[in-house]
Structure formats: structure tokens, C-alpha cells
Amino acid sequence: MRTKAVNQFGRAFFICLAILWAWPGQTMAETTWQFEGEIDGIPTYSRPVEGSDVKMYKATAMVEASMEQIGHLLRDVPATPLWMKNVLHTETIKVHTPNDIDLYLVLDFPWPTNDRDGVAAARAVFDPAACGTVTTTTLITHPDYPAKEGLVRLPGMFQQYLLNFKGDHLCELTLVLHMDPGGNLPAWAINRELVSTPAKSLKTLQALVKKDKYQEADDPFNRDNLGFSRGIARTVTARYMDDTAIIEMVAADTRLMHIIMRQCCSPGWEEDLITAILQAYFKTLPFAEKIARSSDQSVLAHLATDEKLAKEIAEEDDLVEMVLLHRGVTYPVLEKMAALVKDELD
Structure with missing residues (x-):
């Protein structure tokens, strides 16, 4: 009886989970991405950022896991150093909800430069226009986490994860990164280090998500995922129904x-x-x-x-x-x- 009558309405819908680290005044140049090559087999791209000599980098990889499993890993703040290149330490300050978290992070910088740190607030919202979820994390101040001796407080960092369904237990994950580390580091040195960060981080994540603690988070209707799943259900249905x-x-x-x-x-x-x-x-x-x-x-x-x-x-x-x-x-x-x-x- 069915003959694909809705094909005209059926452009592919990509559910997207984005985690965004930003600071006031951040703007991305409206330029195309330039292919930098493959790093660990993962395509890597760059583009300039207005007002900065440091480039923005991105890499995209397929991950054999469900969105819930990958989302559980991304929300596992203490585990971030296990897969994110150059992240030395992360800790949760306060969990308001599973999609609303305050955190502290320390980035590992090579000697003789000082490590960097920052306090951030991660906020997840559903974006009907984007047909997905956008989580924005802004660098903030916190009375219990002042600047520490021996560390340089980050002026700004932009980091974005885009998670797209490609099938059951198969997702495409894109990591975008730009950083202002502060201090007197030359832009060429920062670019040389950042170019490989997205790809190497994704490569490690592909393996880490296979661990039991993330594989067991596959239920879209458990306590942590139910609110997220309902929000996506509303967003998807609203594309077709008023x-x-x-x-x-x-x-x-x-x-x-x-x-x-x-x-x-x-x-x-x-x-x-x-x-x-x-x-x-x-x-x-x-x-x-x-x-x-x-x-x-x-x-x-x-x-x-x-x-x-x-x-x-x-x-x-x-x-x-x-x-x-x-x-x-x-x-x-x-x-x-x-x-x-x-x-x-x-």
C-alpha cells in the first residue's frame, strides 16, 4: 500500500548534540574549511577566525555507538582527560541537571610554559531551528575556583561537538576547536599543537566508548536520557505537526x-x-x-x-x-x- 509518498517531505533529519565552549565576542569567519590532511586516519580541516591569528580546527569521525552512549561519555566530566588531548584534569563543580553542569578544567601545556585552567558553565537547550540540541558552555568565575598560582587562567576557548545519527549504534561525531591560551605564545606554536587535537581526541573516544560503563548507558529512556529523548521527540514531531x-x-x-x-x-x-x-x-x-x-x-x-x-x-x-x-x-x-x-x- 505504501509507495514512499512522503519522499518530498523526507529530507534526512540529523539529531545533533552540540557542546559549545565560548567566550564573549567569539565570532567565526564566514570562510570555507581547508583540508589539512588525515591525522590517525581522520580528516582534519582548518579555517581562520576573525580577530585571531590562531586557526579553528575540526575533525569528523564515525563512532560505533548510540547517541545515548556517546552522550553519557561526553557528560562524564571526570573522564574527559582520558580521551581529550591536552586536558590534564576536569572536575564537576555542580550538576544542576544532566544537561546543565558547572565544571573546572586544567589544560596541559609543554614546559617551560604554564598549564592553563578555567571554570565553565555548560547549558543544554533544544533548538528547533537546528533540529537538535545545543549545549553552550561559557567561561565563568566561581568563588571557590579563583586563579591559581602557577596556572594561567584561559581568556577563551571554543569547542564544539556535533553528534549526528547515521544508523542504529552508528553516529558521526565532529569536534571543532579554537583557543586563546593567553600569555605570549606565538600563534604558529599554538596552531601546530591544536591541528591534531580534534582527530587524536576522536580516535581515543572511539575506543573509550566501548567500555562497559558507556555501553550500559544505551537506554534512551533511563533517568539521565529520558528528558533528552522527550525533548528530541518534541523537536522532531514539531517538524511535521502543529x-x-x-x-x-x-x-x-x-x-x-x-x-x-x-x-x-x-x-x-x-x-x-x-x-x-x-x-x-x-x-x-x-x-x-x-x-x-x-x-x-x-x-x-x-x-x-x-x-x-x-x-x-x-x-x-x-x-x-x-x-x-x-x-x-x-x-x-x-x-x-x-x-x-x-x-x-x-
Whole structure:
């Protein structure tokens, strides 16, 4: 019955987790990335940053793990030195929520220069425009973490992780890095060190995420991941639906969230999602209230009680396309549903 009618709506959706370290006044030059070569087999790129002689660097690698497993590793603040090149020490100051953390970090700099340190506040938000999650960390001051003797307090650092679904337990992770280490270090020396940091860090992360403590964090609905999963479910559903009742229904239904969290970007996943949403919606009070105002109420009521019929109607290509066009179950969509039900019952 299905013939990919929603292909016109089905551009790939990439769920993105971004962790951003920034400082006031940071701007990125609107220039293209220049290929620097492969480091440890990982492509590395650079581009200039306005007002700085230090370049911004990025590297992208495939990671054989789920977003939840990688996210658990990224949130594991004390473990950061195990995989992030040149990070000597990190500690959690306060966890407001799993996606809202204050932390302290020390960066290892070669002798005879002094190591660098900083205090940061990491804040995660869902960004519907970007269809993903952006976590911004700004360097802050903290009464219990003043500048320490023998260390140079970082003037600024920009570090961004972009995590994109590529399939079940397969993600693309991009690390972007720029730094102002302060002091009198020449830009060429900083660039020489930073160019390999993203790739070498990703290489180590690929292995570290295989450890049991991260593999066991695979459940998108556990205590740490549930809020994140619900936020993504709302964001994804809002791309296709304006109906708040449907958006909240998806965010409360683990089966529907599982389609989003595990099938995103796989062939035909949008069709599966819309079909599953319709089947679940047919059984809800908002659907009953909506059809109560329709002259076809008695016909449409079959969708709430006849699961086989509901599945057949929800899989109709023309209906799926119309739901997407109207961004929800509007009254013209109900008329279409009623006509389809009548055809099936005749």
C-alpha cells in the first residue's frame, strides 16, 4: 500500500548534540574549511577566525555507538582527560541537571610554559531551528575556583561537538576547536599543537566508548536520557505537526520515541513515524473530541476500536501526504480519513 509518498517531505533529519565552549565576542569567519590532511586516519580541516591569528580546527569521525552512549561519555566530566588531548584534569563543580553542569578544567601545556585552567558553565537547550540540541558552555568565575598560582587562567576557548545519527549504534561525531591560551605564545606554536587535537581526541573516544560503563548507558529512556529523548521527540514531531496534543502524545509514548531515537535517518523512517503517530492518535481523547464535531463521527470511531482497520488507514500514502501537508489531523484530513474508512467497510 505504501509507495514512499512522503519522499518530498523526507529530507534526512540529523539529531545533533552540540557542546559549545565560548567566550564573549567569539565570532567565526564566514570562510570555507581547508583540508589539512588525515591525522590517525581522520580528516582534519582548518579555517581562520576573525580577530585571531590562531586557526579553528575540526575533525569528523564515525563512532560505533548510540547517541545515548556517546552522550553519557561526553557528560562524564571526570573522564574527559582520558580521551581529550591536552586536558590534564576536569572536575564537576555542580550538576544542576544532566544537561546543565558547572565544571573546572586544567589544560596541559609543554614546559617551560604554564598549564592553563578555567571554570565553565555548560547549558543544554533544544533548538528547533537546528533540529537538535545545543549545549553552550561559557567561561565563568566561581568563588571557590579563583586563579591559581602557577596556572594561567584561559581568556577563551571554543569547542564544539556535533553528534549526528547515521544508523542504529552508528553516529558521526565532529569536534571543532579554537583557543586563546593567553600569555605570549606565538600563534604558529599554538596552531601546530591544536591541528591534531580534534582527530587524536576522536580516535581515543572511539575506543573509550566501548567500555562497559558507556555501553550500559544505551537506554534512551533511563533517568539521565529520558528528558533528552522527550525533548528530541518534541523537536522532531514539531517538524511535521502543529498540533500540541500530538506533539505531547509522542513525547509520552516510548514506542514512538523509540522510532525517533533508533530509526532516524534510516530508509522510510518518516513514513513509519507518521503511520505510528496516527495509529496511536486514533485511540486518544483528543481524537475522540475532534471527531465528535464531525458529521462522520460514527465512521471515524471505528479507527479507535478496529486495530486492523486503523493500521490500514494509517498506512495510506495519500493520507500520510495530506497529514504532512496540513501539518496535523485537520478537518480536511478527517474527511479524507472518513472516505478511506467507508471504502474499507463497503
